[in-house]
Amino acid sequence: MLTDPLRPSNSALRDNLRGIVRWLRDVPVTDPIERRHAPVLQVLMAFILVTVPGNWAYHLAVVRTPMRRDVIVDVGVDVLVWSAAAFALWLIRRGALRRATFVFVGAMLLSLTTMYASIGLTRQLLDQTYPVLTIVLGGLVLGRRELWTIYALLMAMFCLGGLVDVMTLSGRAYPRPWIGAANLPSLAISYFAITLVVDRCVAALRGALDESRRLTRALASSNATLRDEMTARERAQENLLHAQKMESVGRLAGGVAHDFNNVLAVIEGYAEQVQDSAETAHLREAVQGMAAAARRGSAVTRRLLNFSRRESIRMEVFDVADALRDIAPMLRQLFVDGSRVRIDDALDTPRHVRMDRGQLELSLLNIAANARDAMASGGRLDVGLRAVRHAGVDGVAIELRDEGEGMTEAVRRRIFEPYFTTKPAGSGTGLGLAVVRDAMHAGGGWIEVESEPGEGTRFRLWLPAVPAPEVPEPACAAVRVLLVEDDEDLRELLLHALDDAGCVAIATDNATDALRLLRDAGDSLQVIVSDCHLPGTEHGRLAWLDAVDLPIVLISASAEAEARRLHDAGRHVSCLPKPFAPTALVDRVRRMAANAQASMT
Incomplete structure (x- = not known):
């Protein structure tokens, strides 16, 4: 290969010139x-x-x-x-x-x-x-x-x-x-012309520079104003979302109370069977029934907490079918006759999406509530789940079709506008579908609607599919755990469950003893399990965990704020809201220990 002998010298000359320019x-x-x-x-x-x-x-x-x-x-x-x-x-x-x-x-x-x-x-x-x-x-x-x-x-x-x-x-x-x-007159005239030209040119250049500076300041001011407006819009969006959640909770309050009465009735009935029967089969059936009723009550309280709590957008990957199954009871509670809601899951394999799960559930409840209002004289709401490919992207579509009165084309074009509503004063805010649209866009999807007067309405929500999250392999059973729980009965129950699962657990009911146990145990502990509302703590803040460099499982119904604080401080935190099954805690502890061990290898 032939090379140019002048290339190195030219390169050196360019480097020297650049160095001189930088020096100047x-x-x-x-x-x-x-x-x-x-x-x-x-x-x-x-x-x-x-x-x-x-x-x-x-x-x-x-x-x-x-x-x-x-x-x-x-x-x-x-x-x-x-x-x-x-x-x-x-x-x-x-x-x-x-x-x-x-x-x-x-x-x-x-x-x-x-x-x-x-x-x-x-x-x-x-x-x-x-x-x-x-x-x-x-x-x-x-x-x-x-x-x-x-x-x-x-x-x-x-x-x-x-x-x-x-x-x-x-x-x-x-x-x-x-x-x-x-020569004096000609010199005076010539230099006057030169001076005047220089004066005007410099004045024009300085004026242009001043104008550029003014425009730059105006642009900076506009950018600051735009940032403030965007911040205000995001804050308003969060307020709208919270208002929608509260509105949905108000609508569902009667259904929640009814559902809790059913749960309590089931537990009471099984408790009577335990008292009146000595047969092992009946006892086992009663215990299983009470456990199922407790799980149902746990689901209701968890849904109610999610809807009533002010939360920012939290993106997560989840299975759409699981989310639909979880929200199905609350969809049915919106109707006097729960049989008027039919769920059709046509997915043959799990489909995962990435968005705020609470917003998806809120969107489905909003659409279902509108369908209920549109079917005052009767009708059915069909909720379907389909795999749909859109613009070359695999995704999943949730279709909600009602048999209500439908809407005109003029109304259909405006239904996503904030504050637009066709309901009487005091019956609606006109914010529900605007929140639905924003939630779908935030998840990378879209929403469309088809409707004609007298023919009902069909909403179609589409979200792109994403890979399922990786599930780490469980760690060995003998995980060393510090349990901090002030409720004595629950502490003993969880301690026995951890021991039965092969974990090595020690327990206390306050932060002071927990710190002492941490110092005594040295580096032998692997996971900390703690309630957020311990004696001596304020607003669920666990200051004693700030200096702890171990995986943490928070077992409170309202632990998200403290979990975010600890996460921002660099801690590995997971939330397990109460109530939960003891086996769920064992599984969570093992996964946290496995994640910590994997990050060290």
Whole structure:
């Protein structure tokens, strides 16, 4: 393969140039305009430091210019300008760019005054570098007042030079000595034009920069306002969600009380059977019945807590069919006759989605409540679950079809608008379906509705399918557990369940003893199980766990806030709301221990 021999040297040259540019820009200047001028001014000063000595070396060594009086004066003023350029470069490197420009422009004006006073005007007309340079630097760096001050000083110097020329010609008895000042009007006009152009251009540039700064500030203000509005919208959305949950709880209160009465009746009936029968089969059946009733009561309380608690959006992966089965009893409770609700699960395999499970359940309850209101004279609500592929993405669709009065096209187009409702005043907020739409969008899905007057309504909710969460392998049975529970009966029950499962458990009823047991046990413990409402704690805050670096299982019905706090502090936390089966705690403890062990390997 042939290579270019110049490529390495070109690369090195580019790197050197980049390094020089970085060095020129690296000055401690805060003003953005001065920061842009700094590299050019440094290059200008360096150019003068190099070219002025080189120019005089050429004239003295090559051209061999004789050292006349005017040449000596010229060398002297160039030495002054060279020294001023060196000092100005030093000042720029220390961030004093405006002061450096004052020094350099002042040195050039002093040099020009010296030259015009000693040599005159006419001999200086061939080289106008210094006068023009002072005007440009004054306009760009120093400001408008300084620019016109420099113009006035230049006119005074030109007049001084013209006066010197007139006096020189008069001394030589020249017939028209005033010719020495003949160029003054043209110089005044020319430099006035140059100064005016520089003034207007700089003013336009500064005006554009000020406008840009104003627009930038306005944009920053608009962005801040937009952020505030977005925050307010999110807060309002959470408030709307909470209001919807509370509204749903109000509607379901009667059904919940009825369901609890049924649970209590079942438990009471089985308890009587235990008292009246000595047969083992009857006893076992009664105990199993009471356990099932307790699980049903647990589900009701857990649903009620979820609906009445103010919660932020919590995305999780779950099986849609499981969620539908869990919410089915509450859907039926919305209707006087629960048989009017039919659930049809056509999924042959579990389908998992990722969204806030509470919002999905709230969405189904809202739609079901609307269906109930639309079927005042009777009818059935069909809830179906189907696997549907949309836009090339596998997903799951939940269809809710009622036999109500339906709606017109005009109403259908507006049903997702916040506060839009067709119900009488006091019967609806018009927020339910808006919350449903937002919840589906947050989960990456959509909702559509089909309806005609007299033909009922069909809602279709679609969510993309996601892989099922990985379930870690259970750890070994002999997990070492610290149990902290203030209820003596529950503590003994859970302690026996852990012991029966092969775990090594120690228990206490308060945080002080728990800390002592932790110190005594050293590194032997693997998992901590604690209630949130222990003696001496406030608002469920477990400060004694802040310094504990072990997996934690919180066993309270309202432990989410404390779990989030501990999680934010870097703790591995899991919630198991009461009531729960002792086997559920054993399973959770083993999984927490397995996760901790897996993270260490």
